Amino acid sequence: MKEIEKAFELIEEEPIYSGFFSLSRIRLRHTLFRGGWSEPLDRELFHRGRSVAVIPYDPAVDQVVLIEQFRVGAMFVNEDPWLLEVVAGVVEEGESPEDVAHREAREEAGCQIRRLIHIAEFFPTPGGCAEKVTLFCGIVDSKGLEGIHGLDEEHEDILARVVSFDQAMEWLEQGRVQAAIPIIGLQWLALNRDRLRNI
Known part of the structure; x- marks a missing residue:
């Protein structure tokens, strides 16, 4: 199988909590195995x-x-x-x-x-x-x-x-x-x- 070029783009990161641990809301997109880019994705990320x-x-x-x-x-x-x-x-x-x-x-x-x-x-x-x-x-x-x-x-x-x-x-x-x-x-x-x- 041909090697697929992988890439991602962090569009935005918003801190939403900082305490014993921290949490942020991120918006990103990444390349797809079938080609092209994903739609922007919204995710919460726990920072450890x-x-x-x-x-x-x-x-x-x-x-x-x-x-x-x-x-x-x-x-x-x-x-x-x-x-x-x-x-x-x-x-x-x-x-x-x-x-x-x-x-x-x-x-x-x-x-x-x-x-x-x-x-x-x-x-x-x-x-x-x-x-x-x-x-x-x-x-x-x-x-x-x-x-x-x-x-x-x-x-x-x-x-x-x-x-x-x-x-x-x-x-x-x-x-x-x-x-x-x-x-x-x-x-x-x-x-x-x-x-x-x-x-």
Whole structure:
């Protein structure tokens, strides 16, 4: 198939909300696969920016560190809005994804990452959200990490759970892990666990 030239035009962007997150209304048009241009499209765009997630793993004892916290997005579609997740945070100005991985691991789970392994970069919900996630596996010593973590100034109330790899995969299969990023992280770990245990 002949390569199709792709282009888009941002016609207008109007900020409509700025708070914990920001939202804008945009008007745009883009080229079509069948040729020509689309009609102008009106969309709302949720701005999130760059974020980082880390699945902390201790290969010496085959344990995973998962965190549990309240998530407002799950409150309206889930009976239990306390979700099992992995460490994550937003990239602030002047930070690298690696900086964020180390910072968030300390803040949310009390982890000191010994080695950081890049897994992937991806858009979780590109249909309406401007967010790109960098996902890492962080090699840690999981001893003594269970407990409550988070920053008071950010009103974080985060429970760190240290579980066996088998337990984490059982929770995944049971549907107890419902957020996309930890699902991706655990599936990657399942594929790469043997290699990590032999490092």
